[in-house]
Amino acid sequence: MSELIINTAQAQNSVNPILEVDDLYVSYGAIQAIHGVSLHVNKGELVSICGVNGAGKSTILKSIAGVLKPKSGTIRFKQVDVTGKKPEQLHKIGMALVPEGRDIFPTLTVEENLRIGAYGRYKPKTYAADLEDMFNLFPILKERFHQAGGLLSGGEQQMLAIARGLISRPDLLMMDEPSLGLSPTRVDQIFELILELKGRGITILLVEQNAKRALEIADRAYLFSNGRIEYAGCPKDMESSIDIAAVYLGANEGGNGV
Amino acid sequence: MNGKILIEFFINVFSMGSLYALIALGLVFVFGICQLINFAYGEFITVSAYILYFVGTFTSLPWPIVFLIAILVGVAVGYISELVAFRPFRGRSLDALLVTSFAISVILQNMFQIGISPRSKPVPVPAVLAQNINLFGVTTPLRNIVLIITTFVLLVVLTLIMKYTPLGIAMRGASENFVTARLMGVPANQVISVAFIICGFLAGIVAIFWSVRTGSVEPMMGGTPLNIGFIAVVIGGMYSLPGSVAGGYVYAFISNTLSLILPTTLLSFRDAIMFIIVITFLLLKPEGLIRGSYQEERVG
Amino acid sequence: MNTKKNKTLETTNITGSCSQFDFAGKWSTPVFLIIIYCVIGFFIWWLNIPFIEDIFTSSTITLIMVLGFQMYMGNSGILNWSYVGYAGIGAFLSAIFSMEPMLKNLQLPTMYPFLVDLHLPFLLALLAGALVATLVAALIAWPLMRLSDSVGAITQFALLIVINVVLSQWSQVTNGPRTFTLGGSRKTTYELVMVVAVVVIIAVFMFKESSLGLKLRATRDDRYAARSSGINFVAVRYVGYVSSAFIAGLAGGLYSHYILSITAASFYLTQLFVVLSMLVIGGSMSVSGAFFGTLIVTLARQGLSQVELGLTRSGFEAYGMTEIVVAILMIIFLIWRPNGLTGGYELNLNSLKRLFRKKKHKLVIDQ
Numbered sequence: 007m008s009e010l011i012i013n014t015a016q017a018q019n020s021v022n023p024i025l026e027v028d029d030l031y032v033s034y035g036a037i038q039a040i041h042g043v044s045l046h047v048n049k050g051e052l053v054s055i056c057g058v059n060g061a062g063k064s065t066i067l068k069s070i071a072g073v074l075k076p077k078s079g080t081i082r083f084k085q086v087d088v089t090g091k092k093p094e095q096l097h098k099i100g101m102a103l104v105p106e107g108r109d110i111f112p113t114l115t116v117e118e119n120l121r122i123g124a125y126g127r128y129k130p131k132t133y134a135a136d137l138e139d140m141f142n143l144f145p146i147l148k149e150r151f152h153q154a155g156g157l158l159s160g161g162e163q164q165m166l167a168i169a170r171g172l173i174s175r176p177d178l179l180m181m182d183e184p185s186l187g188l189s190p191t192r193v194d195q196i197f198e199l200i201l202e203l204k205g206r207g208i209t210i211l212l213v214e215q216n217a218k219r220a221l222e223i224a225d226r227a228y229l230f231s232n233g234r235i236e237y238a239g240c241p242k243d244m245e246s247s248i249d250i251a252a253v254y255l256g257a258n259e260g261g262n263g264v
Numbered sequence: 265m266n267g268k269i270l271i272e273f274f275i276n277v278f279s280m281g282s283l284y285a286l287i288a289l290g291l292v293f294v295f296g297i298c299q300l301i302n303f304a305y306g307e308f309i310t311v312s313a314y315i316l317y318f319v320g321t322f323t324s325l326p327w328p329i330v331f332l333i334a335i336l337v338g339v340a341v342g343y344i345s346e347l348v349a350f351r352p353f354r355g356r357s358l359d360a361l362l363v364t365s366f367a368i369s370v371i372l373q374n375m376f377q378i379g380i381s382p383r384s385k386p387v388p389v390p391a392v393l394a395q396n397i398n399l400f401g402v403t404t405p406l407r408n409i410v411l412i413i414t415t416f417v418l419l420v421v422l423t424l425i426m427k428y429t430p431l432g433i434a435m436r437g438a439s440e441n442f443v444t445a446r447l448m449g450v451p452a453n454q455v456i457s458v459a460f461i462i463c464g465f466l467a468g469i470v471a472i473f474w475s476v477r478t479g480s481v482e483p484m485m486g487g488t489p490l491n492i493g494f495i496a497v498v499i500g501g502m503y504s505l506p507g508s509v510a511g512g513y514v515y516a517f518i519s520n521t522l523s524l525i526l527p528t529t530l531l532s533f534r535d536a537i538m539f540i541i542v543i544t545f546l547l548l549k550p551e552g553l554i555r556g557s558y559q560e561e562r563v564g
Numbered sequence: 565m566n567t568k569k570n571k572t573l574e575t576t577n578i579t580g581s582c583s584q585f586d587f588a589g590k591w592s593t594p595v596f597l598i599i600i601y602c603v604i605g606f607f608i609w610w611l612n613i614p615f616i617e618d619i620f621t622s623s624t625i626t627l628i629m630v631l632g633f634q635m636y637m638g639n640s641g642i643l644n645w646s647y648v649g650y651a652g653i654g655a656f657l658s659a660i661f662s663m664e665p666m667l668k669n670l671q672l673p674t675m676y677p678f679l680v681d682l683h684l685p686f687l688l689a690l691l692a693g694a695l696v697a698t699l700v701a702a703l704i705a706w707p708l709m710r711l712s713d714s715v716g717a718i719t720q721f722a723l724l725i726v727i728n729v730v731l732s733q734w735s736q737v738t739n740g741p742r743t744f745t746l747g748g749s750r751k752t753t754y755e756l757v758m759v760v761a762v763v764v765i766i767a768v769f770m771f772k773e774s775s776l777g778l779k780l781r782a783t784r785d786d787r788y789a790a791r792s793s794g795i796n797f798v799a800v801r802y803v804g805y806v807s808s809a810f811i812a813g814l815a816g817g818l819y820s821h822y823i824l825s826i827t828a829a830s831f832y833l834t835q836l837f838v839v840l841s842m843l844v845i846g847g848s849m850s851v852s853g854a855f856f857g858t859l860i861v862t863l864a865r866q867g868l869s870q871v872e873l874g875l876t877r878s879g880f881e882a883y884g885m886t887e888i889v890v891a892i893l894m895i896i897f898l899i900w901r902p903n904g905l906t907g908g909y910e911l912n913l914n915s916l917k918r919l920f921r922k923k924k925h926k927l928v929i930d931q
Binding site: 097098102103105111170 | 448
């Protein structure tokens with residue numbers, strides 16, 4: 007099932023695709039979760055995957071990251087076929103996933119969390135500079151450097167999770183619902199941060215239930231429903247197709263955050 | 265209380281506790297990383313003990329070399345058994361893993377019986393370890409002191425490794441959340457292999473101190489250390505390394521205290537009372553004394 | 565049996581779905597199993613070879629053990645590592661109750677006087693022994709029921725160790741590590757074990773099909789979902805656990821009056837391994853699995869023992885080969901067929917029909 011491409015100018019112009027997913031089928035045990043999904047992310051782009059809860063957004067990220075093995079289809083990363091590779095192998099070649107629900111290591115300190123984040127791609131010479139960079143982005147982490155991750159607040163943990171993904175200088179940063187469960191102020195901060203990361207040229211694949219905010223900053227977006235892509239294209243075009251918006255975005259207004 | 269008895273008491277508690285702590289550590293290292301209870305751990309110990317017998321009896325190598333070989337074989341057994349017997353089961357249900365490790369334990373035990381002998385074999389004890397020394401007016405076998413010191417050194421080294429090396433950090437992270445650790449590039453195979461290597465290493469050390477005390481090795485000898493490990497882990501906590509160590513020492517403490525305070529008529533009950541105490545631990549605090557990083561959901 | 569034609573549902577009996585349509589079909593399982601068992605029993609009786617009769621009797625006792633184990637494990641999904649300990653308790657206690665005081669004085673000089681004086685007729689002694697085992701389980705089990713997965717397994721195994729140590733150390737009750745000799749003649753007869761086996765098959769199956777069994781299976785599949793349906797999974801597990809301890813105690817009592825001398829070691833790892841092997845190979849999710857597992861593994865073990873004996877006689881020390889082969893078989897099954905030969909299905913009219921029609925659509929059992 008090929009993706010529906012609205013913006014024809016972009017259609018054949020897959021400039022330097024970092025990630026290409028082709029006709030992917032993934033199942034959880036006996037349940038078919040992803041049905042023939044194809045998508046791509048170009049270098050420097052911010053691509054957003056939106057859809058309601060259970061649409062398969064997290065599943066597709068996990069499949070790309072190697073946590074779930076696809077039944078069929080291919081995944082190409084930097085033009086190399088990586089279908090079925092293990093998560094640690096993918097991390098090594100430049101794919102980083104900031105998992106859903108933050109998932110930091112609670113008994114490890116901030117320092118140790120970050121150190122693990124760089125585990126697969128650790129370069130002793132540049133690590134100190136990389137750390138400094140993280141401190142610039144997230145000053146709070148410097149403050150809490152030696153504290154256990156479990157003691158941080160929800161927002162701080164999200165910062166840590168993102169920093170943990172960034173510190174390995176990935177070629178593709180994937181984020182699974184980073185704004186989930188955060189207060190409105192924090193949500194603003196997160197999206198500002200994502201924009202800043204985009205400004206730095208980092209390629210980002212963002213899964214978000216908060217479609218309104220996600221579409222504001224994305225270059226392109228995919229709308230997921232029941233494990234399939236229902237719509238793909240530029241946010242501008244999406245907002246003009248009101249019926250799609252009503253069906254797939256309506257439920258997300260003020261859906262999360264505390 | 266007589267000071268001499270007190271000193272003897274403490275030496276016994278610390279030496280016994282050290283051995284128990286080492287046994288428990290071997291179990292918890294593997295358990296913490298892969299949630300697997302290694303029923304074959306007793307057999308890892310037995311293999312190393314048999315090496316002590318074979319190399320010690322049939323070669324004239326000096327005993328430090330014999331000990332080293334036994335430890336290295338322990339490491340090899342740990343690594344190989346993970347590669348061959350446990351890795352194929354990764355991702356299976358927990359019960360399948362447990363039953364498999366139980367089956368492997370049975371296979372090894374019977375292989376010892378058939379391949380070597382159902383009867384026990386003598387393990388040569390180095391003369392220097394067999395002698396007694398006089399410490400603070402108390403006579404005690406030298407091996408007890410060596411055991412205490414060795415364990416202390418090992419614990420320090422292991423703590424340093426787990427706390428300050430990238431591998432240690434990775435292992436601690438993996439024991440908290442294996443999938444997320446892999447997402448950070450922590451190689452699953454490597455981390456699990458290391459856990460088994462440490463387990464085999466500890467098994468080798470335990471084999472040395474165990475068979476030096478008993479002077480023999482036989483196919484089923486792994487059962488007792490395994491039991492000790494289980495009980496120590498139940499007391500101290502199955503999800504934390506410090507917990508298992510504490511469990512070993514607490515177990516030794518309770519056991520020796522009972523030996524000391526029970527009137528002679530009840531002494532034969534020492535083990536039974538010990539185990540009633542353990543049952544009480546089980547019932548009141550099944551997660552053990554020291555909370556670990558991962559808490560099993562308490563539902564109900 | 566004409567109601568079969570009206571059925572549109574294929575009941576799988578993996579979850580023991582209580583479809584009314586299939587009532588008769590489901591209950592054909594204990595009927596089939598009992599028929600098969602009695603046929604074997606009758607055939608062996610007709611053969612009139614004492615050696616084979618003995619094997620049948622002891623295998624039946626094992627069958628009862630395995631059924632009790634399956635009752636809890638198949639429905640709750642929890643492997644009860646402490647199970648054989650209760651068999652030990654039943655074995656010793658029933659022996660104490662059934663032996664004449666004079667005999668106890670002679671054979672077991674260290675026993676508590678009040679235990680020496682206790683004397684019950686054999687069948688009552690059996691029941692009493694099983695009840696003591698049940699009582700112990702009832703007293704200890706409650707706090708352990710909320711534990712699952714690895715913590716649960718470690719705890720149950722530690723409990724087994726404790727029971728074993730107590731049984732092997734409490735000289736005033738069990739003669740300590742020394743052998744407890746019952747003396748006298750074998751009270752567990754061929755007929756008795758057959759009756760008990762038939763009763764237990766029916767009982768275990770009834771448990772499975774009862775509402776309690778259904779609730780237990782709900783907790784197996786998803787404890788949180790079950791809880792929100794109002795099932796108190798701790799209570800449900802508790803009842804299942806204690807009930808299976810009763811069957812273990814009963815089997816233990818039958819065993820001690822069959823073999824006439826026991827030690828604590830007979831109810832420990834070796835026995836646990838035997839029970840596990842039968843369930844792994846036969847299939848732990850169904851009563852038929854327990855039955856056929858016992859049948860097949862018993863036959864295999866007998867055959868292997870003969871081979872072992874032959875090898876040993878011709879000079880090769882082969883004692884222990886049986887265990888190795890059975891263990892390897894177990895591992896193979898765990899890899900290729902974790903649900904055993906029966907794969908969670910029961911032997912009933914439906915499954916037979918399926919077999920004969922050679923239908924291709926085998927329902928996938930998810931792990």
